[in-house]
Amino acid sequence: MQEFSSRLRELLELAERTPDFHEVEITFFIRLQEGGESYYLRLMSDSDSARTSRQACLTSDGEQGQWF
Secondary structure (H helix, E strand, O other), rough: HHHHHHHHHHHHHHHHHOOOEEEEEEEEEEEEHHHHHEEEEEEEOOOOOOOOOOOOOOEEOOOOOOOO
């Protein structure tokens, strides 16, 4: 799952480098084991954001999600 998280962060960074970038939101959800296990990742960024660092968090069922 770390590979998915890493690739999605790359996409987010690519979007931020696009000329006239304004906003990006990436939502990724995968279910495994006939739906018994699932992972959710949400990344958001906008041109007005003052955040200097961002952490991606891939969460599974039963864990609290992290918002960025």
